Amino acid sequence: MAALSPLNCPTSSSSSSCSRITPSSPCFSSRTLSLSSSSFKKFLPKKISLQFPRYWNVLKTQDGAVAATASPSENVTPLKNLKDVLSSVTSSKEVREATNFDTNEHDSTVSIVVVGASGDLAKKKIFPALFALYYEDCLPKHFTVFGYARSKMTDAELRDMVSRTLTCRIDKRENCSEKMEQFLKRCFYHSGQYDSEKNFAELDTKLRDHEGGRVSNRLFYLSIPPNIFTEVVKCASKSASSANGWTRVIVEKPFGRDAESSAALTRDLKQYLVEDQIFRIDHYLGKELVENLSVLRFSNLIFEPLWSRQYIRNVQFIFSEDFGTEGRGGYFDNYGIIRDIMQNHLLQILALFAMETPVSLDAEDVRNEKVKVLRSMKPLQLENVVVGQYKSHTKGGVTYPAYTDDKTVPKGSLTPTFAAAALFINNARWDGVPFLMKAGKALHSKIAEIRVQFRHVPGNLFNRSFGTDLDRATNELVIRVQPDEGIYLKINNKVPGLAMRLDRSNLNLHYAARYSKEIPDAYERLLLDAIEGERRLFIRSDELDAAWALFTPVLKELEEKKVMPEFYPYGSRGPVGAHYLAARHNVQWGDISAEHPQV
Numbered sequence: 001m002a003a004l005s006p007l008n009c010p011t012s013s014s015s016s017s018c019s020r021i022t023p024s025s026p027c028f029s030s031r032t033l034s035l036s037s038s039s040f041k042k043f044l045p046k047k048i049s050l051q052f053p054r055y056w057n058v059l060k061t062q063d064g065a066v067a068a069t070a071s072p073s074e075n076v077t078p079l080k081n082l083k084d085v086l087s088s089v090t091s092s093k094e095v096r097e098a099t100n101f102d103t104n105e106h107d108s109t110v111s112i113v114v115v116g117a118s119g120d121l122a123k124k125k126i127f128p129a130l131f132a133l134y135y136e137d138c139l140p141k142h143f144t145v146f147g148y149a150r151s152k153m154t155d156a157e158l159r160d161m162v163s164r165t166l167t168c169r170i171d172k173r174e175n176c177s178e179k180m181e182q183f184l185k186r187c188f189y190h191s192g193q194y195d196s197e198k199n200f201a202e203l204d205t206k207l208r209d210h211e212g213g214r215v216s217n218r219l220f221y222l223s224i225p226p227n228i229f230t231e232v233v234k235c236a237s238k239s240a241s242s243a244n245g246w247t248r249v250i251v252e253k254p255f256g257r258d259a260e261s262s263a264a265l266t267r268d269l270k271q272y273l274v275e276d277q278i279f280r281i282d283h284y285l286g287k288e289l290v291e292n293l294s295v296l297r298f299s300n301l302i303f304e305p306l307w308s309r310q311y312i313r314n315v316q317f318i319f320s321e322d323f324g325t326e327g328r329g330g331y332f333d334n335y336g337i338i339r340d341i342m343q344n345h346l347l348q349i350l351a352l353f354a355m356e357t358p359v360s361l362d363a364e365d366v367r368n369e370k371v372k373v374l375r376s377m378k379p380l381q382l383e384n385v386v387v388g389q390y391k392s393h394t395k396g397g398v399t400y401p402a403y404t405d406d407k408t409v410p411k412g413s414l415t416p417t418f419a420a421a422a423l424f425i426n427n428a429r430w431d432g433v434p435f436l437m438k439a440g441k442a443l444h445s446k447i448a449e450i451r452v453q454f455r456h457v458p459g460n461l462f463n464r465s466f467g468t469d470l471d472r473a474t475n476e477l478v479i480r481v482q483p484d485e486g487i488y489l490k491i492n493n494k495v496p497g498l499a500m501r502l503d504r505s506n507l508n509l510h511y512a513a514r515y516s517k518e519i520p521d522a523y524e525r526l527l528l529d530a531i532e533g534e535r536r537l538f539i540r541s542d543e544l545d546a547a548w549a550l551f552t553p554v555l556k557e558l559e560e561k562k563v564m565p566e567f568y569p570y571g572s573r574g575p576v577g578a579h580y581l582a583a584r585h586n587v588q589w590g591d592i593s594a595e596h597p598q599v
């Protein structure tokens with residue numbers, strides 16, 4: 001596949017036609033790109049018909065020319081990206097020929113190969129997300145979905161499996177079954193071994209049949225255990241990569257289990273792929289409220305000026321699940337909660353939260369800032385970590401199992417199912433501010449949220465009204481990633497009446513009340529981005545290196561010293577050690593007395 005690297009031009013997506021992408025389209029999200037039609041024409045040779053990523057609002061002007069704009073007004077703003085893209089496209093004959101730029105989407109096709117199609121993730125997330133995209137009319141006109149795995153299955157059996165496991169948000173919508181039937185007709189299956197070039201060559205033949213001579217773009221989704229990533233990529237690369245379009249590979253976590261194994265995986269994959277072809281997925285980056293973080297920060301004057309050590313006392317990233325590792329114990333025991341949740345999902349959110357303003361929303365600009373902030377962090381130290389493991393608990397006559405009751409978990413395993421950590425960023429903006437993380441399985445609730453606790457008001461006139469616990473009177477911004485998405489700000493307010501009494505109330509943006517639109521699943525956004533060549537929400541290899549550098553030393557120390565986890569009952573709030581850790585940094589976890597407001 002390396003030979004195909006020039007084909008990963010972001011504009012070469014064969015997805016949605018420009019005219020279909022209007023601001024009202026569900027796939028549309030406007031980016032701050034704008035260009036007058038006259039400037040645009042300068043860059044656009046007559047014969048080339050471009051296909052635009054969905055972030056660009058592409059309009060037909062009155063004179064018939066195409067214009068890209070972010071707003072109805074024709075403001076010309078500097079357009080580094082579009083200019084760069086256009087000039088590289090138009091100046092490179094090789095790219096033009098290779099991407100078949102003279103053709104439009106009617107001449108190209110996207111094949112999505114789900115490798116490991118018989119597995120849990122494929123059934124639970126990938127096929128439903130693909131169907132949701134199809135339902136929303138976000139997939140290209142010509143697309144085919146191929147399941148690939150060792151299990152023997154016919155096309156009909158795959159379709160049956162996909163239809164039975166459809167648990168996506170679309171399933172109660174109008175015409176769902178009709179659309180489902182149409183979608184299933186586009187789904188096929190090929191049974192093969194993961195290390196067989198011959199089997200991938202057979203897949204290639206089938207793909208070609210479906211592509212019908214059009215420009216072929218291929219997306220491989222590696223929904224398989226990590227130990228076979230490289231051999232699949234090798235076989236796909238040698239025997240089933242596109243001959244005249246792009247080839248991209250979505251790689252699922254875990255990306256190694258420490259800095260060394262992650263670097264080795266990257267090295268192995270890069271024998272067959274260039275970095276731009278690798279889409280390392282972290283599905284938390286596809287979550288609506290995580291995607292909204294940058295909007296909240298960078299498009300609201302009231303937040304960004306406060307976003308520093310000057311006003312923020314601490315930041316908390318909290319993940320909890322009210323179920324254990326049931327059914328996934330075999331995988332989990334080799335990784336533990338720090339690798340499963342903290343090193344990736346929570347750290348990614350932290351990076352977006354704490355990074356400096358990127359030059360633009362371009363993938364490389366955003367990822368550059370994320371890398372910078374990650375590299376400004378101190379590697380996590382053992383004294384700043386608490387680990388726990390859930391034990392059996394009986395409540396209301398029901399006995400919930402201990403982690404080690406799972407038959408796939410070795411007896412006496414010390415793998416943490418809970419961890420709390422305090423991290424620090426050594427830069428001018430965040431010096432001294434504790435960034436606390438807490439993640440656990442089998443806790444009392446299922447929630448993921450970011451809590452920003454602000455400093456005390458200096459010389460507060462109302463100090464006396466707050467009693468001794470001044471911390472309770474500070475502002476707190478809560479971004480609830482899930483469930484029941486929302487953003488609320490805790491403020492001090494006068495209780496109406498003749499007395500001067502204060503309380504803490506919430507300014508509350510509750511998504512379900514504010515927006516009638518359903519929130520897409522993270523996998524929908526990420527799959528669509530991968531199809532369109534949009535890399536912003538995928539992890540670049542240097543980001544991954546920086547992330548592992550922070551956690552690898554402590555992970556090794558925990559294992560070498562065989563640190564005993566603190567046991568907590570299934571369904572509880574987790575180990576008390578997490579509170580001591582927070583207290584050492586003058587922090588109280590915000591979720592302890594958390595009221596989760598709704599409108």
Ligand SMILES: NC(=O)C1=CN([C@@H]2O[C@H](COP(=O)(O)OP(=O)(O)OC[C@H]3O[C@@H](n4cnc5c(N)ncnc54)[C@H](OP(=O)(O)O)[C@@H]3O)[C@@H](O)[C@H]2O)C=CC1
Binds near residue numbers: 118
């Ligand atoms: N499930 C989830 O919720 C999540 C999963 N992931 C990641 O996504 C990937 C897929 O996960 P998931 O679907 O749960 O995985 P599965 O264990 O269900 O494996 C997927 C498929 O891979 C094949 N397979 C399983 N074990 C082996 C093996 N030892 N050797 C060769 N092939 C094997 C099987 O297909 P067949 O036998 O038919 O070939 C199986 O159906 C993994 O990397 C996982 O870490 C990430 C986040 C969440």
Ligand SMILES: O=C1O[C@H](COP(=O)(O)O)[C@@H](O)[C@H](O)[C@H]1O
Binds near residue numbers: 283321340448
């Ligand atoms: O990556 C993972 O995420 C899930 C939680 O994802 P969510 O979208 O349901 O919050 C977690 O259960 C799993 O252990 C982990 O591997």
